Each structure stands twice: as C-alpha cells, then as structure tokens.
Amino acid sequence: MMRGNMTPEEKAAMPKITKEMVKRAASYIIPYWKQVAFIIFIIIISSVLNVFPTIISGKIIDDGFNGGNFRVLAILIGLSFGLFIFSNLLNLLQTYINAWVSQHIVFDMRNQMYRHLEFMSHRFFTTEKTGDIITRMTGDINGVRDVISNTLPSILSNSVVLITTVIAMYSKNWVLATMGIIFVPLFIIPTKKVGRKRFDITIQTQKKHDEMNQLINETLNVSGSLLVKIFTKEDIEYDKYNKINKEIIKLNLRENLIGRWFRMFIGMVSNMGPTIIYLVGGVMMLVLDKGDLTVGDITVLVGLINRLYGPVNSLLNVQIDISRSMAHFQRIFTYFDKPHEIANKPDAVVLGNMKGAIDFEGVSFYYDKSSPVLKNMTFHVESGKTVAIVGPSGAGKSTVINLIPRLYDVTGGMIKIDGYDIRDISLKSLRSNIGFVTQDSYLFNGTIKENLLYANADATLEMIEDACKKANIHDFIISLPDKYDALVGNRGLKLSGGEKQRISLARVILRDPKILILDEATSALDSISESLIQEAIEPLLRNRTSVVIAHRLSTIMAADEILVVENGQIAEQGTHHDLLAKEGTYKTLYETQFKQAIEDAKDFKYGGVEINEL
Incomplete structure (x- = not known):
C-alpha cells in the first residue's frame, strides 16, 4: 500500500524520526556507554581483521600456487585460519556483551513503563484497552530489544566493513574497484518504496496484535471465560479469534513476500559485479597485457566485491528496520508522555x-x-x-x-x-x-495470607487471625487443609462471594484506616x-x-x-x-x-x- 492510499490514522502512526526522538531513544543507551564503546571497538577490530583472509587468498594464489612455494602457502593458510578463529572469538565476545546491554536496557525500560503505569489515573485503566497495555509492555519493548541487539550493531558492523572493503579494493586496482562499485547505486532505487510498504503493513499487523491481545484478555480470564460458557459463545469467540489470526498471517505473508522482486533484482546485481570484474580483468591481463595485475589480484577483488554487496544490501534493509523500530519507540513514548492526572504537589502535606x-x-x-x-x-x-x-x-x-x-x-x-x-x-x-470495600472484592492469585498481608506487610500471624475473627472468616480458614496458606485461585475463584467479601473486610481491618x-x-x-x-x-x-x-x-x-x-x-x-x-x-x-x-x-x-x- 502506497503512502498516498494510507488512512489518516495510518499517516498519524507513521513516526517522524526527529533529532529529539533519536536523542530520547539514545538516552537508554547512555548508562551503558562503557560497554557500548567496547562493543564498537570489537566491531571495528573484527571488521578490519575479516578483510585480511580475502587479501591473503590472493597471496596464496600468486605466491603459493603460482610461485610454487609450499612453505609460503602453508604459512599463509595458517595465518588466514588463525585470523578467522580470532575474529570469530571477538564476534562471540561482542555478541555476549551486546546481549547483556540490550537485556539491561529492556530491563530498565520495562521497569520504567510499569512504574509509570502504576501511577496513571483510574481513568486511564477504564478507557485504555488492556490488550494495548500488554502489547506496549511486551511486544513493543521486545521490539526495542531487537533494535539494540541486532539493528544497531548491524549498522555499525556493515558500515565498517563497507569502508574497509572499499579501501582494500582501491589499494589493489582502482579500475576494477570502480567497475565493481558502479553497480552499488542500483541497490538504492527500489529500497524506499519497498520500505514504505513494509512499514504500512507493520502498523496494520501491530493493530491486529492489539486486537488479539484484547480478545484473549477478555475471553480467557475467569470472568470472561465464565460469561462465554454461560451464553455458549465459544464458537463465536473462536470465529473472532480465527478471523484476527488469519488477518495477521496474511499481513505477515505480505510483508515477507512484498520484496520478492526487490530481492531478485538485488541478487542479479550482486552477481553482475564479479562477472564484470572477471571480464574487465581478463581484458586487462590477456588483451592489454597489464603485467602488474595478477590472477590473485582479480580473485581478491571478486572476494571483496562479494563482501561489499552484503553490507550495502544490509544497510539498505536497515533503513526499513529503523522505521519499524521507531514505530516501537513511538508507541512506547506515547505512553510515557501520558501525564499522571493524579499526582502529588511538591509540598504535599x-x-x-x-x-x-x-x-x-x-x-x-x-x-x-x-x-x-x-x-x-x-x-x-x-x-x-x-x-x-x-x-x-x-x-x-x-x-x-x-x-x-x-x-x-x-x-x-x-x-x-x-x-x-x-x-x-x-x-x-x-x-x-482509607479502607475501601467494594461489591466485587478483588483477590490476587495467591494464598489467603498473602492477600491479607497486602494491607499490612508487617502484620503478625496473631494480628491476621484477630482480623479474620473480627471479619467472621477465621473459622472457615482454619477448616481448610492449608489454612492461611490455602490458594484462593484467580480473582479468588476458589472462594464463594461471601468468603471473598469477609477476607476483604479482614484485609481492611488489618489496615486499620481512619x-x-x-x-x-x-x-x-x-x-x-x-x-x-x-x-x-x-x-x-x-x-x-x-x-x-x-x-x-x-x-x-x-x-x-x-x-x-x-x-x-x-x-x-x-x-x-x-x-x-x-x-x-x-x-x-x-x-x-x-x-x-x-x-x-x-x-x-x-x-x-x-x-x-x-
């Protein structure tokens, strides 16, 4: 779907990547700047080292095979193998540190989101869909984790690889290097259009996930599932879920398939570069008799051009990923920007x-x-x-x-x-x-004792029993096999309405409100x-x-x-x-x-x- 066909809501959902948004997103990385700096250092060293095996392969051909020197051949192969092992060990270290950083950033963001939502007004929870809240807490924050653990390192790594590869290519032969690089602009032409379409589909998919989460939350909790059973609406609710699920699958397939022509075109361009280098190199060596150009040099340039196209393709795809990641940040920041309607004054009494x-x-x-x-x-x-x-x-x-x-x-x-x-x-x-007892007493899915201690964490067992005696519930509790350690079930499902209400009263008595x-x-x-x-x-x-x-x-x-x-x-x-x-x-x-x-x-x-x- 082209942008011109987007609905006003979809246009509003398209994130405007501003300096402020990027700065705000980056603020979560700043506390871990030392680890990030070390990751950058490893990526640069690893990317530079990865160029050398390709360059060494040219020496293996020219000095080893064509030179007829087995000792040189063995040394070069050993050096190439050693660099490969060392580079992969660095990549392993970088992957671990990067995972550590991304997990801690997600940890911080989840805590911040939960803390922020805790102090949202009652109005927020009566108007906002529970499915949307869950999606922000899970799907969107997990999306941010993927950005930090995959997208950002990929951008840096591919950028360094691109720079080092171009330098290595021109150090070998500027003519062949130019012939290989000349096809790079062809990668850029379709990328913007494909990225826009994929972003539109991502927004639609996220909305469907919100609908699915909302349906799951409403029909698979205790009260909702009971209502479904009483009115025998299992088939209707299943049809709703099935319909949303199908729409999500269709959207996911569209997103996966939408770039098939793009990927085919990129594959053709990727294969044209090495072919041109072989052709031009052959002309220079066999027709123009350029004695300073060797078979090893051509082999190195072909290896480097293949190494070049991968990062170029990845960097262009990263632009799509950045748009998608900004959508996650935008949704998260939208919640963070919702004000706390009910808040303390600075000089609250x-x-x-x-x-x-x-x-x-x-x-x-x-x-x-x-x-x-x-x-x-x-x-x-x-x-x-x-x-x-x-x-x-x-x-x-x-x-x-x-x-x-x-x-x-x-x-x-x-x-x-x-x-x-x-x-x-x-x-x-x-x-x-203030003690509050409502018609529908809410109990957490835990033990009776845990629910009572919610009112007063310091209450002793004697205080708990005294409160329950005053609430006329103590005799019932001690008749249970697990007594005060008995589980109440989800929302207190294992208890009758009167039993839940008396436990709620005992909880208020423990609070001893004015x-x-x-x-x-x-x-x-x-x-x-x-x-x-x-x-x-x-x-x-x-x-x-x-x-x-x-x-x-x-x-x-x-x-x-x-x-x-x-x-x-x-x-x-x-x-x-x-x-x-x-x-x-x-x-x-x-x-x-x-x-x-x-x-x-x-x-x-x-x-x-x-x-x-x-």
Missing part, C-alpha cells in the same frame, strides 16, 4: 494523625464535559460518624466515593479532610488512611453471608468516619445521616424518620426498595431496634 472529618464543598465532576456527573455537591461528615448514600442507579453515588481517595480529581469545588484540600495531601498519606468506604459490601450476597458481614461491619464502623453506598435497609439504619443523591446532586439529607416525613425521593426509594425487606425481616433486630417498629 503528610497527615500523621488523621481524624477523618470529610467536607464536600461545591464539588462538581464530569468524565465528559458534555455530561456532568456531580453538580455543586456540598455535605459534611463528622469524624467518627457514618453517612449512608442512597439514590437511583446512575445518580453519581460511586463517583462520590471514588473522589475521596482521589481516584479522580474534582473538576469544580474541593474535597477536604481534616480541613485540608485532599489535593494538598500526599497520595500515600491520604490513601493509607476512613472507611463501603460500596454496599453485602448487596450481592445471600442472607447468611450478609448476616456474618453485617456483624463484622458494625464494630468496624465504630469510631471511624464511614461513607457507605447503601441498598440494604439495615445498613441505612446504622448510619448517623443519610444522603439522597439524585441527578448528581444531594436531593435530601437527614435521618431515616426525617426523610420519610419529607415524602420525597427517599420515601419513594423506601416504598420501592426497602418495604419488602421490612416485611421479610419483621423480627430482625439491628442495633437493638426492631425494624417493624420503624
């Missing part, structure tokens, strides 16, 4: 003894400017008090709790904790004082699990500032104040009795969502109060 009072002062927020989510929201949560947030789906409840630990930053107004704007508090200080955020931790559980968790939550809420998204009446009744959120605003706030008396949104929610719960639990007591009395 560290709250050593947080009390936990929360103030929303005229808070507004949007994900998209055209669709505001929160509008001028103001409320206060006293230290140690519990606020329940209720409201219809999509009202903005989850956004409220996501703003408190700065998963997103407000777009208007401010949020204060203990009188400090949370944007002035260090992220570590802020988040280390502020507790609960995104209705019991809404998706059975009545027994809910009862166990409610029993664990009640003491956890005491003497802690708590913000709870509530769908259960029992949770709402435990709150000191209820906020009714509707259309991104606080429609009502107050106690249960106050809000029922207003006969507004809360009473509607009560009638539609909570009344049946009351009928089903008339004898249930929560905090010593019979619900049927409320």
Whole structure:
C-alpha cells in the first residue's frame, strides 16, 4: 500500500524520526556507554581483521600456487585460519556483551513503563484497552530489544566493513574497484518504496496484535471465560479469534513476500559485479597485457566485491528496520508522555494523625464535559460518624466515593479532610488512611495470607487471625487443609462471594484506616453471608468516619445521616424518620426498595431496634 492510499490514522502512526526522538531513544543507551564503546571497538577490530583472509587468498594464489612455494602457502593458510578463529572469538565476545546491554536496557525500560503505569489515573485503566497495555509492555519493548541487539550493531558492523572493503579494493586496482562499485547505486532505487510498504503493513499487523491481545484478555480470564460458557459463545469467540489470526498471517505473508522482486533484482546485481570484474580483468591481463595485475589480484577483488554487496544490501534493509523500530519507540513514548492526572504537589502535606472529618464543598465532576456527573455537591461528615448514600442507579453515588481517595480529581469545588484540600495531601498519606470495600472484592492469585498481608506487610500471624475473627472468616480458614496458606485461585475463584467479601473486610481491618468506604459490601450476597458481614461491619464502623453506598435497609439504619443523591446532586439529607416525613425521593426509594425487606425481616433486630417498629 502506497503512502498516498494510507488512512489518516495510518499517516498519524507513521513516526517522524526527529533529532529529539533519536536523542530520547539514545538516552537508554547512555548508562551503558562503557560497554557500548567496547562493543564498537570489537566491531571495528573484527571488521578490519575479516578483510585480511580475502587479501591473503590472493597471496596464496600468486605466491603459493603460482610461485610454487609450499612453505609460503602453508604459512599463509595458517595465518588466514588463525585470523578467522580470532575474529570469530571477538564476534562471540561482542555478541555476549551486546546481549547483556540490550537485556539491561529492556530491563530498565520495562521497569520504567510499569512504574509509570502504576501511577496513571483510574481513568486511564477504564478507557485504555488492556490488550494495548500488554502489547506496549511486551511486544513493543521486545521490539526495542531487537533494535539494540541486532539493528544497531548491524549498522555499525556493515558500515565498517563497507569502508574497509572499499579501501582494500582501491589499494589493489582502482579500475576494477570502480567497475565493481558502479553497480552499488542500483541497490538504492527500489529500497524506499519497498520500505514504505513494509512499514504500512507493520502498523496494520501491530493493530491486529492489539486486537488479539484484547480478545484473549477478555475471553480467557475467569470472568470472561465464565460469561462465554454461560451464553455458549465459544464458537463465536473462536470465529473472532480465527478471523484476527488469519488477518495477521496474511499481513505477515505480505510483508515477507512484498520484496520478492526487490530481492531478485538485488541478487542479479550482486552477481553482475564479479562477472564484470572477471571480464574487465581478463581484458586487462590477456588483451592489454597489464603485467602488474595478477590472477590473485582479480580473485581478491571478486572476494571483496562479494563482501561489499552484503553490507550495502544490509544497510539498505536497515533503513526499513529503523522505521519499524521507531514505530516501537513511538508507541512506547506515547505512553510515557501520558501525564499522571493524579499526582502529588511538591509540598504535599503528610497527615500523621488523621481524624477523618470529610467536607464536600461545591464539588462538581464530569468524565465528559458534555455530561456532568456531580453538580455543586456540598455535605459534611463528622469524624467518627457514618453517612449512608442512597439514590437511583446512575445518580453519581460511586463517583462520590471514588473522589475521596482521589481516584479522580474534582473538576469544580474541593474535597477536604481534616480541613485540608485532599489535593494538598500526599497520595500515600491520604490513601493509607482509607479502607475501601467494594461489591466485587478483588483477590490476587495467591494464598489467603498473602492477600491479607497486602494491607499490612508487617502484620503478625496473631494480628491476621484477630482480623479474620473480627471479619467472621477465621473459622472457615482454619477448616481448610492449608489454612492461611490455602490458594484462593484467580480473582479468588476458589472462594464463594461471601468468603471473598469477609477476607476483604479482614484485609481492611488489618489496615486499620481512619476512613472507611463501603460500596454496599453485602448487596450481592445471600442472607447468611450478609448476616456474618453485617456483624463484622458494625464494630468496624465504630469510631471511624464511614461513607457507605447503601441498598440494604439495615445498613441505612446504622448510619448517623443519610444522603439522597439524585441527578448528581444531594436531593435530601437527614435521618431515616426525617426523610420519610419529607415524602420525597427517599420515601419513594423506601416504598420501592426497602418495604419488602421490612416485611421479610419483621423480627430482625439491628442495633437493638426492631425494624417493624420503624
């Protein structure tokens, strides 16, 4: 595909190789400049030494065979063999050092990428495709490794070989050297066109790999594979994968075959050079009787011209490789250039003894400017008090709790904790004082103990067991064959929803936060699990500032104040009795969502109060 037929997206993907980009790419090599300098030294010495066996071959013919001197012949063959062995040992050393450098550069780049992505905002991970992130971390960085380990040494080696070969050729015979070199420009003619086409195909192939990674990530994880099985979509997902796989194969074949005429032409040119040297050399020796030209000289020149065309061809192909490598660097730098939306201020405050009072002062927020989510929201949560947030789906409840630990930053107004704007508090200080329990508790694929220690790496076994007892999960854990060393499986697959939720609560208890955020931790559980968790939550809420998204009446009744959120605003706030008396949104929610719960639990007591009395 010619550049004129490229889509705007493909044109945008074509990397513009600038001085700044090259300098930025080279910055990863600078820390290893000593090793790189040694590699350059070895390449130069090895390339120079590799010229001598070809030159010696001429001496073998002229002084050995034609001169009839076996001793000279043996010495020259031995010298040629010795140079060959020494040169190959140097190449082996160069290959090892080069591999060491490239692996360490990739090590640095992977660490930098992982560290950079760790501090990207929550927005980044909700909008960016997981497949794209994985491709940047694997495929693109591995592509950079290939550039450093293969492309750059190839450029240097072939350049030195080219220079030393030309010098050796002209030192033998300038006429024959010129006749051999005259065909070199023919290599250049088709290269630019072929390189452009190959680059276009590389961009398309990379996009297909992104699609494949995304499909694999979505359908072969625990939740995705379960969804596929439940809806019996195995054949459909396989067809999607098969289609992408076929497209990748077609693109790879096109890339491999697109230069077939080019390679055939280059092969013809490569064979023409030696033929011309034999012809012109024959004329000079046999017709013009040039006595200073020998058979050995012609043999050397033929060997050197063959040595010349290889580097020329490789250097022209390297131009293609450089374009491809710049595409890898461009994709990596695109991620590095994405700013950290949520970051510490240089003079960020560290709250050593947080009390936990929360103030929303005229808070507004949007994900998209055209669709505001929160509008001028103001409320206060006293230290140690519990606020329940209720409201219809999509009202903005989850956004409220996501703003408190700065998963997103407000777009208007401010949020204060203990009188400090949370944007002035260090992220570590802020988040280390906040415990977060969501409906979908996430556990890493490790042991129960490892998941608990994620909250407090210094926790002792006694502290872990105490937290689990408070979360009503200790008895279950010790009933397992491996107890606290039992594996939970991918995303906690080996545990039930209630068991995962109680482990999550134990994890929060180990953290001992000043502020507790609960995104209705019991809404998706059975009545027994809910009862166990409610029993664990009640003491956890005491003497802690708590913000709870509530769908259960029992949770709402435990709150000191209820906020009714509707259309991104606080429609009502107050106690249960106050809000029922207003006969507004809360009473509607009560009638539609909570009344049946009351009928089903008339004898249930929560905090010593019979619900049927409320």
